[in-house]
Amino acid sequence: MSLLAQYQTQAWPSPAKLNMFLHISGRRADGYHELQSLFQMTDYGDTLRFAPNATGTVRLLTAFPDVEHDSNLIVKAAQLLQDYSHITSGVDITIDKVLPMGGGIGGGSTNAATVLVVLNQLWECGLSLDQLAQLGLELGADVPVFVQGKTTFADGVGEHFTPAPTQHNGSDAVFLVIHPGVHISTQQIFTHPKLCRNSPKIDFQDYTFAKTHNDCQELVVNLYPKVAYLLQHLLHYAPSRLTGTGACVFAVFDKEASAQQVLHALQDQQILDNTTHAFICKGVAESPLHTTIKSIFNVRE
CATH class of the missing domain: 3.30.230.10 (Ribosomal Protein S5; domain 2)
Known part of the structure; x- marks a missing residue:
């Protein structure tokens, strides 16, 4: 066989x-x-x-x-x-x-x-x-x-x-990830004249989440109000960011219970509608x- x-x-x-x-x-x-x-x-x-x-x-x-x-x-x-x-x-x-x-x-x-x-x-x-x-x-x-x-x-x-x-492999992190239900073209973002393209290079040994950012985020939130809306609400609860060129945004937690709590809070406040897709996942090395x-x-x- x-x-x-x-x-x-x-x-x-x-x-x-x-x-x-x-x-x-x-x-x-x-x-x-x-x-x-x-x-x-x-x-x-x-x-x-x-x-x-x-x-x-x-x-x-x-x-x-x-x-x-x-x-x-x-x-x-x-x-x-x-x-x-x-x-x-x-x-x-x-x-x-x-x-x-x-x-x-x-x-x-x-x-x-x-x-x-x-x-x-x-x-x-x-x-x-x-x-x-x-x-x-x-x-x-x-x-x-x-x-x-x-x-x-x-x-x-x-x-x-x-x-x-x-210390940076994320195996102790839990993430709440939300897709806003809008499609974002990677090509549109990477070719956009307003995309920031002059970030200084960092030494990976000095990495912390707080000291870094996503250069696509400012442009994406300006072009897509729903991404901005979800990110704004996530930031009330935990460090949050756009991933890649979007459309997903995520928040970082150290416990799954905390992520679940925030997910339920967003659902109760009707921040998440039937076009959004949310899930909780764990980081792995x-x-x-x-x-x-x-x-x-x-x-x-």
């Missing part, structure tokens, strides 16, 4: 990330931005399952109403690995989708990374995480950080990683996907 058949009922995590800060220090001649960030892995996300099929093709069996099948990053990731590793086996993929798309939490990138990391094992491709991350870069700038699976500082255009030391892979396949770093 193939590994793909053997593990077809296994649920594989595809977790969200948060940008604890995002400093933009310049724009290169090729249009890409020089930036610094801390990518925080969380324990909350989608789950994917993989099963063999006899067609030799990649089939995503879960419907995505707004995305063409062949344009979906899940399909593109599987096809990319299939072509790169000369795999002739087909695969059927299903997903339990809970992460909102376009939220600044990596909703599409994390799925692509889970496909690459899991199928590398199930198809026995034998690629390293570095090789998979390089492949993932063809799918999106955030895919490599999910492939590597660690809470990590990033700089350059977001492709140079420095693993976060224990390592992606739950990689913890699962290690426990099943005895993979060592």
